[in-house]
Amino acid sequence: xxxxxxxxxxxxxxxxxxxxxxxxxxxxxxALVLQHETNMPQQFIWPDHEKPxxxxxKELEVPMLDLGDFLTGxxxxxxxxxxxxxxxxxxxxxxxxxNHGVDANLISDAQRYLDLFFELPLLEKQRAQRKVGExxxxxxxxxxxxxxxxxxxxxxxxxxxxxxxSSSVVKDYFTNTMGEEFERLGKVYQDYCNAMSKLxxxxxxxxxxxxxxxxxxxxxxxxDNNSIMRLNYYPPCQKxxxxxxxxxxxDPTSLTILHQDNVSGLEVFVDNEWxxxxxxxxxxxxxxxxxxxxxSNGRYKSCLHRAVVNNKSPRKSLAFFLCPKxxxxxxxxxxxxxxxxPRIYPDFTWSTFLEFTQKHYRADMNTLQxxxxxxxxxxx
Numbered sequence: 001x002x003x004x005x006x007x008x009x010x011x012x013x014x015x016x017x018x019x020x021x022x023x024x025x026x027x028x029x030x031a032l033v034l035q036h037e038t039n040m041p042q043q044f045i046w047p048d049h050e051k052p053x054x055x056x057x058k059e060l061e062v063p064m065l066d067l068g069d070f071l072t073g074x075x076x077x078x079x080x081x082x083x084x085x086x087x088x089x090x091x092x093x094x095x096x097x098x099n100h101g102v103d104a105n106l107i108s109d110a111q112r113y114l115d116l117f118f119e120l121p122l123l124e125k126q127r128a129q130r131k132v133g134e135x136x137x138x139x140x141x142x143x144x145x146x147x148x149x150x151x152x153x154x155x156x157x158x159x160x161x162x163x164x165x166s167s168s169v170v171k172d173y174f175t176n177t178m179g180e181e182f183e184r185l186g187k188v189y190q191d192y193c194n195a196m197s198k199l200x201x202x203x204x205x206x207x208x209x210x211x212x213x214x215x216x217x218x219x220x221x222x223x224d225n226n227s228i229m230r231l232n233y234y235p236p237c238q239k240x241x242x243x244x245x246x247x248x249x250x251d252p253t254s255l256t257i258l259h260q261d262n263v264s265g266l267e268v269f270v271d272n273e274w275x276x277x278x279x280x281x282x283x284x285x286x287x288x289x290x291x292x293x294x295x296s297n298g299r300y301k302s303c304l305h306r307a308v309v310n311n312k313s314p315r316k317s318l319a320f321f322l323c324p325k326x327x328x329x330x331x332x333x334x335x336x337x338x339x340x341x342p343r344i345y346p347d348f349t350w351s352t353f354l355e356f357t358q359k360h361y362r363a364d365m366n367t368l369q370x371x372x373x374x375x376x377x378x379x380x
């Protein structure tokens with residue numbers, strides 16, 4: 001199929017602004033077609049300084065957090081885990097979690113059902129099409145948001161709520177959006193999100209202890225979380241050195257719990273170079289996001305990372321983004337603010353920050369600082 005059949009930009013509007021909006025709406029990323037295309041469409045070609053290096057990145061030795069003994073309450077293990085997580089989060093904020101207590105069969109089902117969705121014909125997937133300005137739904141390369149530096153991927157994002165009256169919000173999303181035949185798929189991801197929410201609260205206990213605040217402070221803050229689950233699919237690309245699966249960015253959310261399949265692609269910017277994180281089916285990759293960096297008053301770092309693609313195999317991942325309840329005030333505890341550690345970021349709600357990243361600013365390494373300046377300008 002020719003490129004102009006895949007990406008269409010009919011000039012249907014008279015004004016330049018309307019025409020540009022129409023162009024963005026008309027871009028189509030059909031993975032089943034484009035993964036075989038040797039002529040890379042210009043919209044997917046990234047600037048030279050952001051293109052991946054043709055040489056394989058060196059592997060990053062990611063600290064491994066074993067939750068086995070911690071979950072059984074052994075005091076020595078609690079101290080050791082707290083110390084480890086503190087050292088990592090003051091550096092680059094990425095670590096692996098093993099013996100996490102999440103059912104291996106549930107993880108396997110979540111990975112398997114991911115295939116069932118992304119292997120659907122494009123028109124079927126578009127039943128869940130993300131609307132402009134919203135954070136959830138199906139997105140083929142985010143063509144509705146961006147007109148250049150398009151990521152080589154498809155995603156399906158949906159909301160999760162830990163509130164008591166929202167126990168079936170994920171399952172209901174799939175049946176209401178895709179039809180009753182997707183009830184089983186929705187049930188799997190409802191259970192998976194519940195498991196991720198519980199795991200994130202355990203990690204929040206450790207983060208609180210490592211920062212010197214009460215063990216329950218951050219756990220209680222996130223108990224009624226309104227989080228986001230994202231299924232990622234990176235199809236093969238015939239010219240992987242020209243594009244990126246996900247551009248360099250820091251997660252604006254609080255905590256990310258990622259499960260990779262067996263195909264590598266995640267890279268973290270550490271010590272002024274890109275380093276890869278090898279897949280480990282028995283571990284979750286966890287990293288701090290911008291919102292928790294604000295909650296820690298800048299003590300813990302939200303680190304720049306990206307995803308690269310390859311020309312041989314599709315890559316799939318499951319990402320749970322822990323977020324506070326939407327209108328809860330994001331403000332560091334008093335223990336983390338004093339004369340030597342003054343406030344770095346203004347108070348904000350997650351809903352305001354989320355809207356900023358969807359409507360005003362494409363997430364990168366400066367998102368939190370730019371957002372902070374924006375908040376201060378609005379309140380001054």
